[in-house]
Amino acid sequence: MSGFTSAVLIQTVPVLLAALAAMFTQQARILNVAVEGMMLMAAFVAIAVGQITGSVGIAVLAAVGAGVLMSLLFGIFTLRLNANPLVAGLGINLLAGGVTVFLLERVYENPGGLRPDRFPELWSVSGDWLRAIPFIGPALDGQSVIVLLAFALVPLSWLLLYRTPIGYAMRASGEDENAARAAGISVPRARMTAVLLSGLLGGLAGAQLSMAALHFFLPDMTSGRGFLGLAAMLFGGATPAGSLGASTLFGVAGAAGDRLQGGAIPNQLVLAVPYIAAILALTASRMGLFRKIRTARENRTARKAAGTVAA
Amino acid sequence: MTTTPTTSTTGPGITPEAPGPGGPAEQSASARKIREIWASVRKPLFSVALTLVLGFGVVLLVSDQPLHAYEQLFVANFSTPANFGNLLMRSAPLLLIALGIVFSFRAGVFNVGGEGQLYVGAVSAAATGLALPGLPGPLLIVTCMAAGIVAGALLAWIPAVLKVTWGVDEVVITLMLNFIAILFTSYLVANPLRDPEAYGATSRMLPEQSWLPAIPGLPTGNIGFVIALLLVPAAWLLLFRTVWGADLRAAGTNLRFAETVGVRGRREIILSMLLSGALAGLAGAVYVLGTGHRFEQNFSPEFGLIALTVALLARLHPVGVLLTSLFYAAMLNGAAYMQIATNVPRSLVSLLTGLLVLLMTVEVRRRRRRGRSKEVSA
Numbered sequence: 001m002s003g004f005t006s007a008v009l010i011q012t013v014p015v016l017l018a019a020l021a022a023m024f025t026q027q028a029r030i031l032n033v034a035v036e037g038m039m040l041m042a043a044f045v046a047i048a049v050g051q052i053t054g055s056v057g058i059a060v061l062a063a064v065g066a067g068v069l070m071s072l073l074f075g076i077f078t079l080r081l082n083a084n085p086l087v088a089g090l091g092i093n094l095l096a097g098g099v100t101v102f103l104l105e106r107v108y109e110n111p112g113g114l115r116p117d118r119f120p121e122l123w124s125v126s127g128d129w130l131r132a133i134p135f136i137g138p139a140l141d142g143q144s145v146i147v148l149l150a151f152a153l154v155p156l157s158w159l160l161l162y163r164t165p166i167g168y169a170m171r172a173s174g175e176d177e178n179a180a181r182a183a184g185i186s187v188p189r190a191r192m193t194a195v196l197l198s199g200l201l202g203g204l205a206g207a208q209l210s211m212a213a214l215h216f217f218l219p220d221m222t223s224g225r226g227f228l229g230l231a232a233m234l235f236g237g238a239t240p241a242g243s244l245g246a247s248t249l250f251g252v253a254g255a256a257g258d259r260l261q262g263g264a265i266p267n268q269l270v271l272a273v274p275y276i277a278a279i280l281a282l283t284a285s286r287m288g289l290f291r292k293i294r295t296a297r298e299n300r301t302a303r304k305a306a307g308t309v310a311a
Numbered sequence: 312m313t314t315t316p317t318t319s320t321t322g323p324g325i326t327p328e329a330p331g332p333g334g335p336a337e338q339s340a341s342a343r344k345i346r347e348i349w350a351s352v353r354k355p356l357f358s359v360a361l362t363l364v365l366g367f368g369v370v371l372l373v374s375d376q377p378l379h380a381y382e383q384l385f386v387a388n389f390s391t392p393a394n395f396g397n398l399l400m401r402s403a404p405l406l407l408i409a410l411g412i413v414f415s416f417r418a419g420v421f422n423v424g425g426e427g428q429l430y431v432g433a434v435s436a437a438a439t440g441l442a443l444p445g446l447p448g449p450l451l452i453v454t455c456m457a458a459g460i461v462a463g464a465l466l467a468w469i470p471a472v473l474k475v476t477w478g479v480d481e482v483v484i485t486l487m488l489n490f491i492a493i494l495f496t497s498y499l500v501a502n503p504l505r506d507p508e509a510y511g512a513t514s515r516m517l518p519e520q521s522w523l524p525a526i527p528g529l530p531t532g533n534i535g536f537v538i539a540l541l542l543v544p545a546a547w548l549l550l551f552r553t554v555w556g557a558d559l560r561a562a563g564t565n566l567r568f569a570e571t572v573g574v575r576g577r578r579e580i581i582l583s584m585l586l587s588g589a590l591a592g593l594a595g596a597v598y599v600l601g602t603g604h605r606f607e608q609n610f611s612p613e614f615g616l617i618a619l620t621v622a623l624l625a626r627l628h629p630v631g632v633l634l635t636s637l638f639y640a641a642m643l644n645g646a647a648y649m650q651i652a653t654n655v656p657r658s659l660v661s662l663l664t665g666l667l668v669l670l671m672t673v674e675v676r677r678r679r680r681r682g683r684s685k686e687v688s689a
Contacts, residue, residue, distance in 0.1 A: 031482065073669075083672035086421065086482055087623065090616060091672060095665025098658055105656035106373050224490055231487055268498035275487040275494075279473075282484065286477040 004255060005139035010213065011258075012251025013150045014039070014222075017205035018229020019236065019243035020150075020157055021198035026238040027161060028194040029174035033089035034074045035202045036226025037096035042067040042206025044100045044114070047217040051116035056123060060146075060207050067203020068196055070096065075195035079188050093226075101219050111219070119215040122146070122207075144212040146204055151244075153201070158240040170194045202226070231278035237285065246281075250274040352631070355624050358670040359638075366663045370655055380653040384660075387648035388641045394648070396525075396532030400602055402640030404429065404594040404611075406539040408618035409625065409632045410546050411590030415467075416627050417550065418583035419563035420474065424485030425591045426615025427492030428466050432459035432592025434496040436599045437606035438504060440517040448520035455521060456596045463592015464585045466492060471584035475577040481584075489615070497608045504606065514606040523601035535597035542590070546629040559583055591615070612643070620668050 018035045025032040045066035050059030074092050077083040083091075105111045122144045130137040140147065161167040169190035172180035180187055209225070210217050232250055236242025257270030370377040388398045408425045415422035439458040443451060466488060473479040497512060504514040523533040550556040561569035562576040570576045594614070603610055621639055625631030642664075646657035 031480075033486065077669050077673065081673040083669065086423070087619070087672040088669055090423070090619065091665050091668030093665070094613075094616065094661060094668055098660075098662030098665050101658035102656055102662050105658055111656070111658070227486060227490065230483070234483060266498045266502060268494040268501065272491045272494040275490045279484055279487050279491075283473055283477060283479050286473075286479045 004259065006141075006143065007255040007258065008248070008251045009139055009143060009147055010251075011254035012247050013147050014205045014209050014225050015229045015232055015250050016150050016244060016247035017146075017153070017201050017208065018226045019232040019247050020153060020229075020240065021201035021205065022230045022233040023157070023236075023238050023240065023243050024161070024170065024194040024197045024201075025191075026233060027174045028170045028191045029177075030078060030085045030191060030195065031089070031230075032074075032195075032198055033086060033227070033230060034070065034092035035198060035205075035229055036222055036224070037089075037093035038067040038070040038074075038199050038202030039206040039209065039222045039226050040093075040096040040100060040220070041070050042203040043210035043221055044103070044206075044217050046207045046211045047114050047116065047119070047215070048103075050119055050211065050215075051114070054118075054120055056120045056211075059120065059211065060122070060204075063207035063211070064200055064203035067201075067206060068199040071195050071199020071202065074199075075192045079191055079195070097220060100217070104217075104219065113216055113218040115216040119211075122211045144208060146208040146212065149204070150208070154240045154244045161240065166190065166193055205229070228274055231274055235278045235281040246278075249277070351626050351628075355626060355631075355635075355671065358667060358673075359624070361670055362663050362667040365666060366659060369659060369662070374653055374655045376653055380649050380655040383649040383652045384645035385641060387652070388645050392529050393531045394644070396529035398637070398640050398644050399526070399529065399532040399536040401644050402636045403533075403536040403539045403601070404598050404614045405618050405621055405636035405639055406536075406633060407542070407594035407597065408591045408615060409621040409636055410539075410542060410629060411587035412619055412622040413546065413625075413627045413629060413632060414550070414559070414583045414590075415587040416622065417563045418559045418580050419566060420471065420580055420584055420587075421482045422467065422470075422485055422584060422587045423482055423619065424467060424470065424488050424492075424588070424615070425618050426611065426613065427485070427489035428463040428588045428591035429595040429598075429611055429615050430492045430496045431466050432463040432595025433599045433603075433610065434499055434504070434514075434595070434606050435459050435462035435592070436596035437514050437517060438499070440521045440600070441504065441515055444518040446520075451518070451521045452523065452600060455517075455600055456593060459592040459594075459596025459599075460589045461592070463595065464589040467584045467588025467591070468581070471581045475580050496606070500606055500608050506605070512608040516605050517599070521600055522604055523597070533601035535601035538593075538597065540633070543629050543633045550629065555579075555582075591618075617643075617664065620664065620671070624667070624671055 018039060021035045021038070022032045042063040046059050046063035049062035050056065053059065070092060073095075074085075074088060077088040077091075078085045101111060104114060108114050124142050124144050125148055126141050130141050133140065159167075161171065169180070169185045170193065172183065172185050173187040173190040173194075177187055180190070205225070206222070209221060228250055229247070232246035233243050235246040235249075236244070253270060253273045257267050257273075367377065367381060370380050374380050388394050408429060411428075412422055412425060436455040436459040439455045440451060443454065446454065467485075469488065470479070470481040470484040473484055474481045500512045500514055506513050506515040509515075523535050526532040526534060526537065548556075550560070558569070558574045559579045559582070561572075561574050562579040566576045569579075598610065599606055617639060618636070621635045622632060625633075625635040642660050646660040649655050649659070650657040
């Protein structure tokens with residue numbers, strides 16, 4: 001069981017980090033398809049820097065830095081130069097793919113990938129105290145710290161988004177740009193902050209991808225996980241908890257797909273489930289299904305509140 | 312906003328400029344036309360030039376023979392008939408997908424699903440060709456192409472219907488459908504369509520009578536390019552010289568206004584997406600019948616994404632799309648010659664593509680902002 005749970009964790013965490021990355025920009029109303037490119041670049045930089053320096057800390061920092069730099073590029077083009085976020089995001093992805101392969105071919109003379117002979121081990125968590133955590137505790141044993149960090153980031157990003165001024169500014173910029181401006185919020189700054197946060201999270205996702213278990217970089221090794229994160233974020237209604245739930249669902253589907261490989265259900269079809277789920281969820285939310293449920297609940301609480309006032 | 316849909320043929324939202332200060336009030340029509348064309352191609356040309364200059368900078372850094380590398384990138388395409396045929400072969404899918412994207416974008420739908428539509432078109436054409444090995448050549452070719460067209464159109468129909476019925480964002484849906492289509496076709500080619508004797512996931516070879524004939528004099532080029540080429544004037548006529556084309560552009564310019572004056576915007580959106588998907592599906596069929604002769608997993612070097620660039624760079628104009636897709640195919644092919652002749656890796660071109668996309672978007676939006684403030688993706 002713990003084997004399967006740990007497989008789920010491994011599949012979930014990059015998607016979750018990508019989803020949180022896309023969530024911040026989505027809250028500021030920027031569709032962030034560039035997460036994929038940020039992750040890819042970070043994954044490459046993590047391995048390249050880790051090989052040169054032999055230091056995990058520097059490698060992780062460099063990966064996050066690479067993610068942030070890519071997001072800065074994305075932010076400059078979309079916010080300062082008024083590029084369409086969708087096309088600019090696809091451009092960032094193309095650029096990341098091109099730059100990484102170019103460097104593999106030119107610097108490492110191996111377009112197939114970058115596999116250092118020796119690579120520093122990413123800090124992992126282990127110990128008896130893990131047994132105290134129900135269900136996922138045993139599965140966490142031996143996982144990288146980024147996994148723990150990712151789960152810690154779910155409540156943290158909730159706090160940041162809903163309980164801090166910068167979070168208010170971001171959400172206001174997404175909700176109604178003009179109203180936010182009238183309220184004295186610097187919309188470009190709020191949006192840029194969201195974009196840079198997405199780079200930070202995307203960088204972490206990339207570092208986890210290449211450093212945690214594999215210690216190597218392959219061209220296009222993100223293989224759509226950034227987009228999957230985007231799907232998870234949309235599926236989860238652009239909230240931290242929703243993103244966590246959807247990413248976990250996708251992680252279970254992915255891990256089950258790996259396990260079922262060669263089994264009754266073809267792997268490729270299982271892998272397609274998250275994307276199908278995202279389409280269905282988006283359609284359902286647009287049809288107003290979720291809104292109906294929410295308003296029904298709100299009406300109930302409102303009636304209850306009205307009832308207590310009347311009484 | 313009550314801007315009337317422009318009748319200009321040079322690009323979206325371009326209104327004929329007033330004569331400059333001191334200029335004569337009445338200008339000859341052709342001079343104005345030239346000015347208009349220049350105004351619409353100036354910025355794409357500038358971003359292409361800037362990209363090439365930046366690319367040359369990169370080549371200077373990594374190569375001891377930079378001029379030779381750049382020469383290979385562009386000139387080698389025309390050095391032999393075989394190379395030129397390869398160039399045409401490579402540009403056919405780009406041209407077809409980009410033409411389709413022009414229609415969807417002109418109707419105000421952001422179809423990012425070219426890649427997925429290409430894949431389902433290719434796999435349907437391959438499956439049809441394998442299922443009907445007894446048919447005579449021309450009939451089989453037409454049937455395979457029809458299968459590709461239908462499959463591509465069907466895949467594009469989904470986001471179109473979701474958009475007009477419930478307002479679901481077509482960008483996200485087409486992005487997701489790309490992954491679904493690629494995974495689904497890779498399932499098909501790994502299982503029912505798989506060639507048991509081949510290494511890797513490829514389908515069996517298609518019967519030889521289904522292979523597209525070569526263009527006379529160009530052994531490596533096939534008539535797929537001719538088909539694509541013929542569709543350029545057809546697309547132009549459809550877009551700029553028919554009522555339907557005018558309605559479609561009106562729906563894309565200002566949907567609410569168009570619907571007020573009697574354009575059935577929803578219908579135009581769905582039809583434009585069907586056409587867009589059909590052309591991408593045809594591109595897949597042309598690739599399978601003309602180039603691969605079988606369906607291979609990962610056959611496309613992201614044709615769908617590059618075609619998006621092509622369409623935008625061409626200012627959503629069919630003739631521009633022809634020129635731009637030839638330019639892009641030249642870059643993609645030239646990269647291989649460059650890698651053989653010098654020590655500059657071919658991935659330089661993917662790097663430049665990313666750069667070009669970024670540089671190009673800058674002014675695409677600026678023009679849009681000036682013309683009309685249209686929310687492209689929320």
